[in-house]
Amino acid sequence: MELDERKVKILQAIINNYLETGEPVGSRTISKYTDMGISSATIRNEMADLEELGLIVQPHTSSGRVPSDKGYRIYVDRLMKESKMDDPVFKEDLLTKVDKIDTLLQNIIKKLANNTNYATVVSTPQYQQTKLKHIKLIKLSEVKLVAVIVIEGDIVKNHIINITEEIDEERVEKINNLLNLNLTGLSLVDINLALIQSLKEQVGIYPDLLNSVLDAICETIQSSDEIQLYTSGATNILKYPDFSDIDKAVDILYTLEEKNILQELLLTTDTQYSKDIKIRIGNENSVEAMQECSVLTATYKLGDGLVGTIGIIGPKRMNYEKAVVNLKQAMFQMNEIFNNQLQITIKDNK
Amino acid sequence: MELDERKVKILQAIINNYLETGEPVGSRTISKYTDMGISSATIRNEMADLEELGLIVQPHTSSGRVPSDKGYRIYVDRLMKESKMDDPVFKEDLLTKVDKIDTLLQNIIKKLANNTNYATVVSTPQYQQTKLKHIKLIKLSEVKLVAVIVIEGDIVKNHIINITEEIDEERVEKINNLLNLNLTGLSLVDINLALIQSLKEQVGIYPDLLNSVLDAICETIQSSDEIQLYTSGATNILKYPDFSDIDKAVDILYTLEEKNILQELLLTTDTQYSKDIKIRIGNENSVEAMQECSVLTATYKLGDGLVGTIGIIGPKRMNYEKAVVNLKQAMFQMNEIFNNQLQITIKDNK
DNA sequence: TGTTAGCACTCATTGACGTTGAGTGCTAAC
DNA sequence: GTTAGCACTCAACGTCAATGAGTGCTAACA
Known part of the structure; x- marks a missing residue:
């Protein structure tokens, strides 16, 4: 069976609706609130197919459908709108007083956590390549x-x-x-x-x-070259009904506290500098406690080979568009600051 | 009405029992598990008196009694056994590699959090008086x-x-x-x-x-002389049924994350060096979110006038004896390390 | 006068039970 | 291929009675 266009449309509708409401979404909802002009029965058939393809799951028989990790993956790769970074999310004043780089990093992730309402993390840059x-x-x-x-x-x-x-x-x-x-x-x-x-x-x-x-x-x-990790907004995790099971929440908060585990989580992918944002969804994460979460990471650059990571951690049912845009914003502005800084340094060295 | 010896004994029994079980304790329990040789009816009378004195409260009519903040205060001041600090709680190896004082402090509170299962906090020393x-x-x-x-x-x-x-x-x-x-x-x-x-x-x-x-x-x-605060074991808070109400837990965790609020909480009392441990119970704490907690603080000394604070934060229904002994242990060993360090320094200066 | 047995009362907790409603899969007709 | 219809499932919710731990009060006792 292949994933034709109509199935994709229905998948998108399911995910959009689920991201919005947090409730499993049923066939009737889809048929009503989309202009596809097909009945709920047809959608039920399509949903059965989507389930067979592993893109959605039923929490229990006779409930609506919820996206699977694989379903989110398709959403993130193909369906999600890229919102434009119009408004500068970070106030300049936060970023100008750069007397200490660690403080700067902490300020940035705090702001990022406030803006997104997710947990945020940043690593100090690795110095290995630095002169x-x-x-x-x-x-x-x-x-x-x-x-x-x-x-x-x-x-x-x-x-x-x-x-x-x-x-x-x-x-x-x-x-x-x-x-x-x-x-x-x-x-x-x-x-x-x-x-x-x-x-x-x-x-x-x-x-x-x-x-x-x-x-x-x-x-x-x-x-x-010991990497320091800072986190912010950890308590945001507790706001989401996805983690109303305390034990899950504890596992996640514990991971955020234990920097060595957190580091494993962040740095499983290559630490090469990249302009892209990496998204790991659910069981794509190496750390077990985090398999109910999505982790977005970006890299920032502070001179040649001096690369650090900044990330957002939230529930799989996350507002990916908002998170991506905020993270890009942060990455962009960090690079800007550090590059200015560097230019001065380089100029001085002549 | 005055607090005679028998009332004190009953109060102690109530608190001990409550610390152990976490359940409101009834008159029959007391009469059975103490060797006072009085019936539950008598104890009920005494308990009514204790309630009138404000030392215990009933969560609802027809339930057992629970110590009030004032009750805990009497327990802590007069009834609690001072356990001796026999076994050294901290491994030496944690404390010898003092390449960076902040790391050392973080190691100590991490150990302290693990030993006690409460949240811990430490402030870097204030430098104002230092030469x-x-x-x-x-x-x-x-x-x-x-x-x-x-x-x-x-x-x-x-x-x-x-x-x-x-x-x-x-x-x-x-x-x-x-x-x-x-x-x-x-x-x-x-x-x-x-x-x-x-x-x-x-x-x-x-x-x-x-x-x-x-x-x-x-x-x-x-x-x-900006004070840095570090916390550890914040997730321990979520282990206690006292905070099974998520909102309360969030308030507390948020306070631990917001260093400026936390600082207010720690430093309301004088920052003078003292060998004693300060205990603030429930509404004795200035910060509202923490009025369901008890906060134990001690000061450590790193040279003349170089004083920092280390503390334990847990539920009011806390094992105070264990917490006190661990905190004393930590304070003691920190002072030892810093004093040795200092002696070397002073010797060098001649 | 302090202590105790007895009794009626309170109230959170628990489990059984039925109702509701959102949702499904399947089948037969279009 | 699409859809209407129908039987079925199951979480969620409310009700209700039973349970039991606990109380306060009263009256009798030492």
Whole structure:
């Protein structure tokens, strides 16, 4: 049996109606509220076919039909209207005070959650491809240093280093020069143990001290591609009758709280930058607790290879059009901000 | 009417029973399961008195009694057993890797939430009284500097400064010396606009540049006493039948998500360091959504005047003994870690 | 005077039962 | 291929009686 045009029309009518009311939709409703000019009996026949195709299901005999995951998939891929992004959803003022990138990300997803009434999530960007801009050791006391590491996008990391032997300002300065000479401009993946080893051998001075310093830098670099996840609007989940079963709601909220599970959920697909929005519906999600949800993700870009993810999580019976438009809006504006930011940085580097 | 010893005993029995079962407790239960040797009828009389005193309430006529907020208060103040802190609740390994204080705090409340099955919250310490240990400007490019600010407890903050005129390394070094000479050792409240003004006048060199730098430092300092709040185990709230009314649960979870409301809830009492645990029960809480909850808070200390708050949030029908013991444990161990940390720091400074 | 047994009363909870109504699948006629 | 008609299903709802845990009150007792 094939999915002819009339069946598609009926499927669309079912999904539209279900998205609106949340009630299983019956044949009579469709025949009445669409202008297809066919009777409910005919629609019943077609619905039986659609069910056989796996696109709709009956919660129980003698109830109306509800879209299946597969049905939603067809809706999302082929039937959904792409609304235009006319009105800027985000107020500028939220986005201009970029003193700290994490705060900015949190503000954005909070706004996104408020606008959509779904839960939202964002990951900090991954730094692996980013170039190191500057390293500086600062002497705090005789046996304590701070390593300040600046990477592309002007993100600053620091790490306390406890050293075993005393060191004077002059030596610190020498090491600073050495490090900057050898390491700046490299991407973080290039600064691997091998390179550091050769650096250790290459210069014979203060081997022990250099050891601790380099180890600490290594550690900092490794720890800096730990992704942070922030969520917002988690309580929105409880607003939807789809999750009136508390246990389901708890599973979902728990997943939102446990960042490692959440990360698994977000990053199952490739983390390549893409202009498209990815939608995973129900059992398309890898995490079991989320198989009653739909997850929309987009990527944002903060310089070369510096990619993060932003997403919306809601019930499968979600207003996909609204969610998509809001997410695109967010992605678009984030890229705009970060690109402006980057342009300044690049200009500065000349 | 006064609260004689027998009434207290009955109150205790009611509360113990209610904490255990969650069901309103009747006179017959009390007479059976205590060794007071009085009949249910007598207990009924006493219960009527306790009700008149406002210590217990009936959810409806012909049901058993439930403790009122006032009843819990007496329980907490006078009747509750102080269990000893025998077993160390926190694994050492969680607490040793202190590379970043925020991560440490998050680990602690996560553990605390797991141990107690309640929601937990922690505030980052307030820095107002802390002494500045070190300031260093690092030149990133011709028009961009990073200000690295180290305060007591080896907490490092940084701030990007965009400057209008170019500057060479030598000048940066001079400003560094100037800043350290004049500002280190002062507490953050001492570094006010007045002092900075006088500093600006005192030294005539590069006034414009110094302006931007000092402004940025000022801003950093001001922003560094913004309190961050972290929560954990929020979903635990949904486990308790006390919040089976979804709307109540939503209110509570929402409060946990909205950090500014949460802060109001935590910090209504003085933020002075204290060895005691504060307990606020039901309507003793300032935030309306939380008047079905009990909130336990403790303070931890990270150096002179560097005080933060850690707390447990659960239903009024909470296992107070367990919560108190866990919170004390957490407070104790945090203070231990931070004190060790501090001792090293202080030793280093000599 | 405090304690207790007894009794009538209250009220949330539970389960059985019938009604309703929205919906279906199937069949036969168009 | 479409449709009208019909028997059937089943969740949802309201009613009703039974149950039982609990109370307050009264009168008798020590």
